[in-house]
Amino acid sequence: MQQHPFDQAIALQADGPDRFTGHCGRSYWNMLGPFGGISAATALQAVLQHPARLGEPVSLTVNYASALVEGPFTVVVRPVRTNRSTQHWMLELQQQGAHGSLETALSATALTALRRPTWGASDVPFPEVPVPDSLDALRRAFPLEWFNRYEVMSVCGGIPNAWDGAEHRGGPDTASLTRIWMRDAPQRPLDFCSLTALADVFFPRVFLRRASRVPAGTVSMTVYFHAGGELLRECGTGFVLGQARGQVYRNGFFDQTAHLWNTAGEPLATSTQVVYYKE
């Protein structure tokens, strides 16, 4: 059976203690390098495959230091502290630079933990939205390879109809809110790595806010995992509802938040990212 493109893209081979190798291919190619979500998923995969790993992911922060290039890469990953039920990780993804030496393209920290059942609640209400079958696919602003790896149905806040630079106003619920149903294409059962990538599927809020395709790229993303492995397995290949909102845009950087739920309205993850933009 042929491997799913997602599993191919995040595949890692052990290469000594605290070290893995992988290969950056074109299947999730974005503008100048791979889709940031696939690099974040690869970072998490290194933690998950580490033989000393304790528990399941609680948080992940990935910093995009430079665009990855097609070809091999190395992940150096180590548990910096292991407590009774929590474990802290640091990692760097490196590629050979112009002068032959290894250079860091991505840095990350993660927390894994043994989680136990407790009281629970959500203060982020699941929005009332139509089912995916009733919706149109999200219109894409560019022809990029990684778009073909996702099925995305637009609920609201799609790509502007015209790049006319008309500033989008009206408060947080209208100016920069996007809701989409999304899943891997071809379908693939949800897990921590694919959920991580889904947290980065939203296009930059600045496109929506300004009706303008200004150059923009994520520089840091944080994902908090609220679902455990069992809940993710129950999600199977079902759609995930994603909601993104812009926050503050100033002097070349803005941030946006994301919330992800399964079709039953159960929260799976929350995320935030800071994005470089020009002009």
Added chain:
Amino acid sequence: MQQHPFDQAIALQADGPDRFTGHCGRSYWNMLGPFGGISAATALQAVLQHPARLGEPVSLTVNYASALVEGPFTVVVRPVRTNRSTQHWMLELQQQGAHGSLETALSATALTALRRPTWGASDVPFPEVPVPDSLDALRRAFPLEWFNRYEVMSVCGGIPNAWDGAEHRGGPDTASLTRIWMRDAPQRPLDFCSLTALADVFFPRVFLRRASRVPAGTVSMTVYFHAGGELLRECGTGFVLGQARGQVYRNGFFDQTAHLWNTAGEPLATSTQVVYYKE
């Protein structure tokens, strides 16, 4: 002139390339170790004091691996990638463990950048709130030393009047929303480090949500800086408005967001953190 307690607490001495030493004292003491905000500020201070630093802070993620103990610590900090206008940092704060070896108590990543004027906006409206002078000081749930280092005026969402375990319901704007005016005590001009600490002044949302003092502690915090150094200097010793909201509480961890503005309503920082809680 005596040094401000904040400056004393975050003071670092160079100790060779990529290395600083400092001292963890009692002036910002919390329950079992120092207030997390002062540790985050110390991490940022190490980046700011590094001789190779480029630009001003854009993002900071701090992971609390273990409570710091009173006494000396070492910060190992290095730029992992320096681009034309951005720079990525990784650091570890270490203390001597029970067996004499250095152990990591805190890990962090940061991004600094040379920022240029661009189009800007905010999708997070500055809330309508009374001026600080008209408000009462926030009632504190515990007698902790670090409370004495901040002047905090309560706008809404204060500590529950009774720890009766009555679950607080009513949606995101009421169930876990707190607004406070805050500043250093004694007063101290705002800068990147003190702003970082202010992002962690909010008490855990789970206290408010459950009217119960369940054990809770931040495990990871991310701060995005929207203000540059110039805007921070203009803030002087004025109050900062902070708003915190809970998001998802599940199986021992919950996350909360924070937004910080100056008295003129200009956004200074946004933040998010994930917090361990018991039961």
